[in-house]
Amino acid sequence: MLAAVDTYLRTERVTLRPFGPDDADLLVELDSDPAVMRYLSGGEPTPPELVRERGLFAAYETAGRAFLGWFCLRPERDGPLDEVELGYRLRRAAWGHGYATEVSSALVATAFTDMDVRVVWGATMALNHASQRVMEKVGMTVTEPLPTPEDMLAVEGAELGGYRYAITREQWERRRAARG
Ligand SMILES: CC(C)(COP(=O)(O)OP(=O)(O)OC[C@H]1O[C@@H](n2cnc3c(N)ncnc32)[C@H](O)[C@@H]1OP(=O)(O)O)[C@@H](O)C(=O)NCCC(=O)NCCS
DSSP: OOOGGGOSEEOSSEEEEEOOGGGHHHHHHHHTOTTTTTTSSSSOOOOHHHHHHTTEEEEEETTTOOEEEEEEEEEOTTSOTTEEEEEEEEOGGGTTSSHHHHHHHHHHHHHHHHSOOSEEEEEEETTOHHHHHHHHHTTOEEEEEEOOOGGGTTSTTGGGOEEEEEEEHHHHHHHHHHHO
16 A cells, blocks of 8 residues: 555655565565566575665555565665665566656655765666666766675676766756756
């Protein structure tokens, strides 16, 4: 159900709400698609106890109420609180409709308008062009190349490494002003 009280954010087409313990099956199903996991773990499902801990937001199509996947906007576990990571993982059926861009854009705006955030960043593998395009479309740029983490060395394209993308509050404000 999409009770208003549970709603974290609503964009034109998508409603985000915190994941609850009852949503574990949705995550397991999401992570069981090899296409979804292509540039991620390699298909390991998300353990239910992590559903709450990781602070993910479940994304639903507002009109049809279909489950689309998840987004996150959160500081790293031991990192500074004013640097938040943007992340997303959508069901294959939801790809290509602009949902990731629509919601990411709203999350970046939320970070800089409602939260005391200085930087929004994201990390992606070099081969993950869809993810890179989403970040570019919301105004993020590459700040540094990243080595592939140990636990992802078996993933396709691991030898190419990845990139860290980021946007600062100042960059976001300049972009907003330029767009009117
Ligand atoms: C990454 C992901 C969330 C993108 O979701 P999406 O809703 O399909 O993205 P959008 O529709 O907003 O598209 C954003 C842009 O990426 C482009 N794009 C989409 N798939 C692409 C691909 N395979 N290669 C190149 N560009 C691609 C789109 O064309 C669009 O750019 P455009 O407007 O200039 O044409 C989705 O592909 C996904 O869940 N992938 C699996 C999980 C994953 O890899 N998560 C990210 C880990 S870092």
